[in-house]
Amino acid sequence: QKEVEQNxxxxxxxxxxxxxxxxxxxxxxxxSFFWYRQYSGKSPELIMSxxxxxxxxxxxxTAQLNKASQYVSLLIRDSQPSDSATYLCAVNDDYxxxxxxxxxxxxxx
Amino acid sequence: xxxxxxxxxxxxxxRGQNVTFRxxxxxxxxxxxxxxxxxxxxxxxxxxxxxxxxxxxSRLLSDRxxxxxxxxxxxxxxxxxxxxxxxxxxxxxSSWGTEGEQFFGPGTRLTVL
Numbered sequence: 001q002k003e004v005e006q007n008x009x010x011x012x013x014x015x016x017x018x019x020x021x022x023x024x025x026x027x028x029x030x031x032s033f034f035w036y037r038q039y040s041g042k043s044p045e046l047i048m049s050x051x052x053x054x055x056x057x058x059x060x061x062t063a064q065l066n067k068a069s070q071y072v073s074l075l076i077r078d079s080q081p082s083d084s085a086t087y088l089c090a091v092n093d094d095y096x097x098x099x100x101x102x103x104x105x106x107x108x109x
Numbered sequence: 110x111x112x113x114x115x116x117x118x119x120x121x122x123x124r125g126q127n128v129t130f131r132x133x134x135x136x137x138x139x140x141x142x143x144x145x146x147x148x149x150x151x152x153x154x155x156x157x158x159x160x161x162x163x164x165x166x167s168r169l170l171s172d173r174x175x176x177x178x179x180x181x182x183x184x185x186x187x188x189x190x191x192x193x194x195x196x197x198x199x200x201x202x203s204s205w206g207t208e209g210e211q212f213f214g215p216g217t218r219l220t221v222l
Binding site: 032097 | 140212
C-alpha cells in the first residue's frame with residue numbers, strides 16, 4: 001500500500017477558528033484524494049474528494065491539492081464543537097484506498 | 110435508508126470460533142471493499158470485488174479469511190479459527206467505477222476473547 005502521512009494530533013482549536021489538516025503521500029502517480037471524518041466509535045464519513053490541483057470548497061470545508069509537492073490539505077473554517085472528530089486522509093491506490101492514521105481535532109468552546 | 114449496511118454491528122466470540130459478517134452495498138454500486146481498522150489507525154484494505162469477481166486480496170488477508178460476493182450483490186467475510194489479533198472494526202465500503210468515492214457502512218466490531 002502507498003504511504004500516506006498526516007500531521008500528528010491532537011489538534012485543539014477554539015470555536016470559530018480555522019482548523020488546518022495536512023497530508024502527504026508517497027506515490028506521485030496518485031490521482032484521487034479524499035477526506036473522511038470519523039467520530040469516536042463510528043465509521044468514516046466522506047466529506048471531501050479532490051482530483052485536480054488547486055482548491056475545492058464545500059461549505060465550511062476547503063480541500064487543497066498540490067500534486068507536484070504530493071500534498072493535500074483540509075481547512076475547516078468557523079470550527080464548531082460538532083467538528084470534533086478524527087479526520088482521515090485517503091489516497092486512491094489502484095482502486096483501493098490507502099489511509100493515513102488520522103488527525104484528531106478537538107474544538108473547544 | 111439507501112446506504113451501505115452491515116450485520117452484525119457487534120460480535121463477541123471466543124478464540125478458535127468462526128465468524129461471518131455480511132455487507133449490503135449501495136444498490137447501484139458495482140465495487141465492494143472490505144477494510145479492517147484498529148484503534149488509532151486508519152482503515153487497512155483487505156479485499157475488493159467488482160461485481161461478483163474478487164479482484165484483489167491484501168497480504169494481510171491470511172488463509173483464515175475468506176470473502177464472497179455471490180451474484181454481485183451482498184458480500185460476506187468469514188474468519189475461521191479466530192485469534193485475539195483479529196479483534197478490530199471490519200468496515201465495508203462500496204463505490205461506482207474505478208475512481209469513485211467510497212462510502213462506508215457502520216462497521217462490525219469484532220472482539221475475540
